[in-house]
Amino acid sequence: MKLGFYPGCSLQGTSREYNESVKALAAAFDIEMKTIDDWNCCGASAAHSISKELSLALPARILALAGQQGFEQVVVPCAACYNRLAVAQYELNQDRELKSSIEQAIEMPLNNQVKIINVLQFINTYIKDKIADKVKKKFEHQVACYYGCLLVRPHKILGFDRVEDPTSMDELMTIIGATPLDWGFKTECCGASLSIARTDLVGKLSGKIIKDAADRGAEAIIVACPMCHSNLDMRRPQIDEYIGKEISTPVIYVTQAIGLAVGIAPEKLGLQRHFVKVNIR
């Protein structure tokens, strides 16, 4: 199985540690992934609010390149990129005329058979059943798994996990010895791109999420999306302002949590890059 890797813009910039931890985890389990050559930005939320053609052409070019370079599956850690690629693929497969007009725009043929998988599907397929044997130090902490909005919706297209109460990350946490908390904020809105225009609203929405997790005794919040991470971690000052006190619960990526359990060094997982200090090991 030739496995491709699509980092997307955030993994090169604000979520460098996500990139590092995914690569470190793959290396620890001897899984080879090759980055798609000459990849471009997928457009995320910016393109689809401006132009339908642009929102489809950008992901289409990535899918076409992946097909050309012989990848059968492409791992896409960023949840937004994952969502855009999967949805664009679905829409172009439904409408033949649209597909040929997009093919003309990107000047490349699109065979659209590449399977797009998110980081949780990647772990479930290639790593999950090997984790238990490789655990060096059990991650014995109470954790709150936060899925955000783009990993599991729309269910009709992505067909991944349960929409209202997902459990895939919780299962992985149990395997590494953690105790995932049962809570009602797994898919509640964090404020998303209002992070820039209305940071105060992010403070309120993400604040509700952080407050509930902290009230239930979560020692860490586990995420699988750079946007979730950014709002819950980088915007902590606004969150603390909304809640009225300082909450020190760190936010770490699922790959970082599993990485720690299987003995990968914290620096290799990029834990030092977070805004809220990660003391948890």
Next chain:
Amino acid sequence: MAGVEFATDYKYMCSDPGQNLIKQAIKEHHLDGVVVGSCSPRMHEMTFRKVCSEAGMNPYLCEIANLREQCSWVHEKCDATTNKAIEIVRGLVEKVKRNKPLQAIEVPISKKALVIGGGIAGIQASLDIANCGHQVILVEQSPSIGGHMSQLSETFPTLDCSQCILTPRMVEVAQHPNITLYTYAELEKLEGFIGNFKATIRLKDKSVDFSKCTGCGLCMTKCPQKKIPSEFNEGLGTRTAIYTPSPQAVPNKPVIDRENCNYYKKGVCKICQKFCPTGAIEYDKADKFITEEIGAVVVTTGFNVLKTDFFSEYGYGKYKDVITGLQFERLASASGPTLGEIRRPSDGQIPKKIVFIACCGSRDPAKGLAYCSKICCMYTAKHAMLYQHKVPDGESTVFYMDIRAGGKNYEEFVRRAIEEEQVNYVRGRVARVYEKNGKLIVKGADTLLNAKPVEIEADMVVLATASIANNGAEDLAQKMHISYDPYHFFAEAHPKLRPVETNTAGIFLAGACQAPKDIPETVAAASGAAVKVVSLLSKPTLVREPLIAVVNRCAPPQYSTCVGCFMCQTICPYQAIEREDITDRRTGQVIKTIAKINPGLCQGCGTCVSFCRSKSIDIQGYSNEEMYAEVSALLNK
């Protein structure tokens, strides 16, 4: 046209003067064939055939040329259309020339009805049929009749005590001389056809001999297995292994639940047998099978409510205080696990803030149930009212999408809840229910206030879950060869005009097994199905149209051109083809086995005719000769 002796036209041929015109023509001109060029035969073929028969001509020598639906209604008015009409008539004239006189078929009828399912629908149907003087067999799967209606505390819109109005009928069924009641029994097999069914019924072994048991109930007090979740109380209460579902059970004699009994599981105990004063308890007996000859079947197997973690966002199954509407009924019922007090299943406290969520699962194509469950708006209003009556200082909120209160006095009932009983109705859906600090946080929205978010810290949440087909509905439908829809509700013959019949002749439907229904509609449907059954059983024989397939017979040594390949039997959708042995009358030796059509089951579809390789089967009234003549006439002008 050659062979046509008399032709005329009249504006309203189906009316009295029109019919008389035909009668007179037959008599005057000694006609032996009539073609009526008019509307679809589905409208008036029977009318015109009756006219011919009254005039002394065999009715099957009369054919209808459909000049309306197949000609004038689908083409522009012009010469071509007129020519088409003429050609249609010409084709039928040629056919009628080859038509043979046919006699209607009479099939004997067994004068007994089988009712499957002992809820209010089955009870009503059984009583109606029995009161007309016919025998009824009522089969019920659980140890008692009564169904869901016996679980309700009060019924809308009258707030009648449900058991008070139901139990008299249950007793009437048990005591009726024309009704044979089999409880703890199931339909094992159904063979045959209308008027002549053969039903095999499995009588599950109860471990209690009902002829000796007096219903004293001593065994139930002594049984050591006391913690089995009670089905009747929807899991909110417990029962023993030897049990009656409720104190008002009919028959009020217990059965042993083998899956939970100490003796059947581990070979120990037998305390009930020791204490039984009449020696009615006998272990390890096998299920019994009985067969009955039945004329008609009424299916009244009812429905179930969705009770799974279908709604992971509401926490049903995860949080003890999130319950279904049917569970709330048991809490509100005076004979329920809390003796009618509304108490939280988790800690037994009386909830001061209660939230009712309507449309849980129904009207939701994304979750797979697109239909409306019909009864929930009404029972939610009822539940909210009952709560306010029992907890006057309590606060109840109903989150709804629409209010469907279409029955008699229904709208007034809901308005009473809103205007007089202080129930707070909020139009909006609930996004999530989660637990925090012992309370259930309900997050919804008020769409009439511009989607303002509404968050309630409730003590209890009641979900009005969807009505779904009962367990085993698909298997039962396949056993009886009746159709069902994708939701496993049984299919009626016509949704508007034939709501209590199925497409399988002789099998009728009533109640919630066909679609979600309230009690008045169920009772009406049950009586309707009963009338269909009685009209069938009241005739001496069943008269059927002779437009069926027939296998030819000829002189020995061939006896028939049928070679006995039985392709027809494999392909017949109605299982109407049997094997007939042609035997030597003296020696009894079988000379050949050929196909035989069952005149009671054959629907005249013609599939066997097209499959028969030796052309040995033909349809009476639509024979190869007749059809060929019609088509030839259409092709040769």
